Amino acid sequence: MATLADLKTLLSFEQEIIRAERPFDETLDKDPISYYDLKQLILSQEAEVMVAEVNHSIIGSGYALIRDAKPYLDHEKYTYLGFMYTHESHRGRGINKAIVESLVQWSKSRGIHEIRLTVYNDNLPAIRAYEKVGFKKHILEMRVNGE
Numbered sequence: 454m455a456t457l458a459d460l461k462t463l464l465s466f467e468q469e470i471i472r473a474e475r476p477f478d479e480t481l482d483k484d485p486i487s488y489y490d491l492k493q494l495i496l497s498q499e500a501e502v503m504v505a506e507v508n509h510s511i512i513g514s515g516y517a518l519i520r521d522a523k524p525y526l527d528h529e530k531y532t533y534l535g536f537m538y539t540h541e542s543h544r545g546r547g548i549n550k551a552i553v554e555s556l557v558q559w560s561k562s563r564g565i566h567e568i569r570l571t572v573y574n575d576n577l578p579a580i581r582a583y584e585k586v587g588f589k590k591h592i593l594e595m596r597v598n599g600e
């Protein structure tokens with residue numbers, strides 16, 4: 454579980470995520486940008502920020518955030534996963550899987566079994582990683598530039 458003392462490292466992870474995702478999204482604003490309010494997520498009772506450590510160094514992260522579901526769905530709440538990051542030197546070792554499994558357990562401990570995340574359609578390595586831990590494609594969001 455992350456603490457406020459981890460914030461500097463987690464903010465650097467966020468920038469690595471943005472850098473990696475920038476090629477998949479031409480609508481991202483110019484740097485500097487931020488995706489998350491990490492401090493608020495760490496402090497929230499409705500969220501869990503998980504980290505993975507090796508030799509007292511944080512090498513991976515992810516969060517789970519409880520959200521209200523749309524009124525037409527068969528569940529009132531769901532857990533949204535985000536901020537999934539594994540340091541490049543530790544990829545392929547099951548870090549992401551361990552973080553996802555911990556966040557799923559956190560969600561289930563709160564009685565929530567619907568768990569979702571979003572990933573860019575062209576981010577094939579991330580899609581494969583999520584499929585390995587049981588996620589399935591569900592909906593595709595599309596866009597057009599109306600200029």
